[in-house]
Amino acid sequence: MSNRLTPTPGEQPVLVAGGISDSHTWNLVYLQLLIEEHGHRVVNLGPCVPEDLLIGEALTHDPALVVISSVNGHGYHDGMRTVTRLREHPGLTAVPVVIGGKLGIAGPCGEEESAALRAAGYDAVFDDTTQGVATFRRMLDALPQRALV
Amino acid sequence: MSGAGFGGFVRRAHDAGRLVVQPRMGMSSPQRMRAGLLATRDADATTVGTLTLDSYTRVGDLESAQLAVLEGADLNGYPLVSHETATTRRVLDRIHGPGFPVQVRHGSAAPQHIFRALSSVGLDASEGGPVSYCLPYGRVPLRESVAHWTESCELLASLRRTGAEPHLETFGGCLLGQLCPPGLLVAVSVLEALFFRRHGIRSISVSYAQQTNRRQDSEAVAALRSLCARFLPDTEWHVVVYAYMGLFPETDYGARRLLAQAAELAVESGAERLIVKTVAESRRIPSVAENVAALEFAAAVAARTEPDPLEGAGTETYAEAYALVDGVLNLDDDLGTALLKAFAEGRLDVPYCLHPDNAGLSRSYIAEDGRLRWSDVGKMPLSGITQPRPAHAVTSTELLDSLSFVRRSFDRDAPAQAGDSPGPAPRGA
Numbered sequence: 190m191s192n193r194l195t196p197t198p199g200e201q202p203v204l205v206a207g208g209i210s211d212s213h214t215w216n217l218v219y220l221q222l223l224i225e226e227h228g229h230r231v232v233n234l235g236p237c238v239p240e241d242l243l244i245g246e247a248l249t250h251d252p253a254l255v256v257i258s259s260v261n262g263h264g265y266h267d268g269m270r271t272v273t274r275l276r277e278h279p280g281l282t283a284v285p286v287v288i289g290g291k292l293g294i295a296g297p298c299g300e301e302e303s304a305a306l307r308a309a310g311y312d313a314v315f316d317d318t319t320q321g322v323a324t325f326r327r328m329l330d331a332l333p334q335r336a337l338v
Numbered sequence: 339m340s341g342a343g344f345g346g347f348v349r350r351a352h353d354a355g356r357l358v359v360q361p362r363m364g365m366s367s368p369q370r371m372r373a374g375l376l377a378t379r380d381a382d383a384t385t386v387g388t389l390t391l392d393s394y395t396r397v398g399d400l401e402s403a404q405l406a407v408l409e410g411a412d413l414n415g416y417p418l419v420s421h422e423t424a425t426t427r428r429v430l431d432r433i434h435g436p437g438f439p440v441q442v443r444h445g446s447a448a449p450q451h452i453f454r455a456l457s458s459v460g461l462d463a464s465e466g467g468p469v470s471y472c473l474p475y476g477r478v479p480l481r482e483s484v485a486h487w488t489e490s491c492e493l494l495a496s497l498r499r500t501g502a503e504p505h506l507e508t509f510g511g512c513l514l515g516q517l518c519p520p521g522l523l524v525a526v527s528v529l530e531a532l533f534f535r536r537h538g539i540r541s542i543s544v545s546y547a548q549q550t551n552r553r554q555d556s557e558a559v560a561a562l563r564s565l566c567a568r569f570l571p572d573t574e575w576h577v578v579v580y581a582y583m584g585l586f587p588e589t590d591y592g593a594r595r596l597l598a599q600a601a602e603l604a605v606e607s608g609a610e611r612l613i614v615k616t617v618a619e620s621r622r623i624p625s626v627a628e629n630v631a632a633l634e635f636a637a638a639v640a641a642r643t644e645p646d647p648l649e650g651a652g653t654e655t656y657a658e659a660y661a662l663v664d665g666v667l668n669l670d671d672d673l674g675t676a677l678l679k680a681f682a683e684g685r686l687d688v689p690y691c692l693h694p695d696n697a698g699l700s701r702s703y704i705a706e707d708g709r710l711r712w713s714d715v716g717k718m719p720l721s722g723i724t725q726p727r728p729a730h731a732v733t734s735t736e737l738l739d740s741l742s743f744v745r746r747s748f749d750r751d752a753p754a755q756a757g758d759s760p761g762p763a764p765r766g767a
Contacts, residue, residue: 210393210402212445212475214514215584215741218690222734235692237397237476262414262623263393294414294623 201253203229203332206243207236208259208267208290216258216290227329229253240274248280253332257288260317264292265302272310289315289325344439344463344505345541345574347386352576352610356384357601357640359612360578361629362443364390364415366406371416372429374626379438381630383637386611387433387440389461390415391452396445397476414623418442419455426459439463441507447471447478448486453493462497465507465545467530469677469686473693474514480681480695484674488537495538503541506534507578511545511562513688516584517702517740519710520549520558521658521724522688528565528663533673535573542573543611547580548600550744551708557653559607564650565659576610579603581636585745586619592748593617594635601636605643612636620745657723662686665719684717701729704743 203224205217214236221231232250234242247255255275257268268288275281288311292298298306303314313328315321351358361378365371375387392415394403403417418426434440441463442456449466456464472483497504510526527544534542544566546559559577566575581600587593597615604612616624616632624632650656665685670676680686684697691698699716705727713729715721732740 210397210399212393212396214474214690214692215516217692219734219737219741222732222737226734233692235477242477261393266411291622294412 200230202232202250204232204234204243204247204250204252204255206234206238206246206255206257208257208261208264209239209271210237210263210267211259211261212236213260216260220256220258223326224256224329227326227332229329229332240271243271244275244278244281247275247284248278252284255284255286257286258290259288260291262291262294264288264290265298265306268292268306268311269309272306276310285312287311287313287315287325287328289321290317292316342436342501343503343541344386344441345503345543345576347436347439348543348576348610349574351384357605357612357637358386358610359383359601359614359633359636359640360386360441361388361614361633362390363388363626363629364392364443366392366411366413366415366417368421368425368429370626372433374629375429375433375440377626377630378633379433381633381637383633385438385633387438389418389440389442391442391444391446392417393445395419395452398446398448398451400451418459419451423455423458426455430459430461434461441465441505445471445475445509447476447483449490450486450493453490457493457497462494462502463505463507464494465509465543467508467510467526468533468674469526469530469681470509470513473681473688473696474691476693480693481678484677487533488674491534491537491539495540498538498540503574504539505541505543506539507543508534508545512547512580512583514691515547516549516582516744517704517710518549518689519658519702519712520546520554520561520655521720522662522686522718523547523549524558524562524565524655524659525662525666526686527562528569528659529666529673529677531566531573531575532569532667533677535570536673540573542570542575543578544575545578545580546609548582548596548603549710550704551710552599552603554655554709555603556607556648557655558659559603559609560648560650561653561656561659563608563647564656565663567650569663577608578611578613579607579609580613581615582744585742586615587745587748587752588620589749589752590617591752592745592750593619596744596748597632597636598639601639602643605640606646608645608647612640654724658720661719661723685719687716687718701732703727703732704740708743708747 392413403420468484468487494504508530510530614632616628618624666680669679687697687700689700689702701714712726
């Protein structure tokens, strides 16, 4: 996992967004609760988030992490487009961005596709297995946390 | 009521004692789409066909859909607007007709391009709704969705000039797929049907998605039928039940048992059509063969089930649904305006829905008896009808627990290696 996921202290939120063409919501509601329980403020952009909106919100919020979630099978293609556009933006070359879910129409992504997503700019790629969620939680633990009240 | 088209076909099948079963099926390749429709038509069941569109077409990103068509890339559905009209006509040639109507399923809050495309290839049946294809799933403001759906209904209704009887199905009985108490599902389904009717559609189906408790589901379909009989007297309508829309069981055994229960719910409650799910649902988009197996299995269960409908108006579900529908209808003579006011004031409020036009004050939970109940009704006019459990903030673990309640319940009793056994009995064990 990249060094970009190591702590930067502060009150930066975690940005949660559905894939460009993905209308699913329960994954986003679950992620919000999970991330909040790990001590982070969440800005949940909801489903079907276009690149321009994501880029605008990322510039506004200066997030500690951007989480893209997709389960409709277009996650790989949508995710490639999103991260490519995002990384092209000079203000967002270093923001940590991860993606997860059911990313292909024929089931989970293969290692080759995961590697391609990482090469395109994601810091980590998670599948939607129990193991994937556990790895994601460990990553959340490594982020800077706001004080729990 | 001409008896033509999608609604007429379902009506005739029901009169002959048969449940119509339907897959959710869409492939980007025209050859594979045609093969899927043929396999659906030729299944040992009374079927209608489905063209499920891809996600790019749904959100109006026609550039991406077009690119995929040019590159021959796989999409999660059929890009109806991006394929040539002649291509789709070839897909449907000698398949679509009075004996096998085909419905276009999409999910768009701005479906004018879809309705124009389906009209141009000779189709006249679709589904959705101004609320159900906006609030839970997208980013389009509700006000715009209502305007888009007004225009789209009128566009579809204009096909009557050609002698067709265009058909629209409400998606309101499926809001977010799960964890929405049935009173609200029934209410939104009825309100969307009324919206369609007021914009010229005369052949309508109302949806209801199977939830967490069998008895409660039966009450919901009964309530839906009662409200349609009351509010849609001059309309051809039928009820379509959806097999569970949430996390599906992972075992073949559990998946079949859940589908069997959906088929029993449909027949017992007097519903006319069922949208099936398959054993592959928990893993990926199902194959054509898996869809055909699900259609035939559901039809076999339906054939040995007797209608046994509940009395419609005597339940809490009916009382909730009636109060919600009545509350909206009293807000404004124009139903679109009334729906906008209802959501703005929180008089309709979908639990867990993230859309900015939803109040987001309501919350639901699964009670010990498996019924879906309100923990918070927000500002919906349900006081005195339902007693919400005092709300507490739900944790991610509790949410996941609720979301997987049905999967867990149906997988629990699966015998070892159920996946290898040839079709276990749908009931009990």
